[in-house]
Amino acid sequence: CEGAAALRLQHETGEVIARVNAFLGFAAVGRIKIVQKPVAQPQVRRAPTARPLTGSESARIDALVAGVEDEGLRQSLQKLGASILGRRK
Secondary structure, eight states, X not given: OOXXXXXXXXXXXXXXXXXXXXXXXXXXXXXXXXXXXXXXXXXXOOOOOOXXXXXXXXHHHHHHTTTOOOHHHHHHHHHHHHHHHHHOO
16 A cells, blocks of 8 residues: 555554454454555546548438427437447447
8 A cells, every 4th residue: 555544554453454354253364464555546548539420320310309499409419429329330
């Protein structure tokens, strides 16, 4: 664990051992070895880029949302449709 967490864990080692052993029902843990080092950061996954839509796909989306009267809702549905179709190969 990292710096401040290592110090805190060192002070709470007895409590951690007691709780683990109580959970397991027997004295499985006798001591804890604390290794102080930087914890690896999780890798950031990048969102896949959507491919550009063809003219027929854009026309299909426009036809599907043409009956929606609310302009904001219609634009949101168009964006949703474009993102869904853009992921497909």
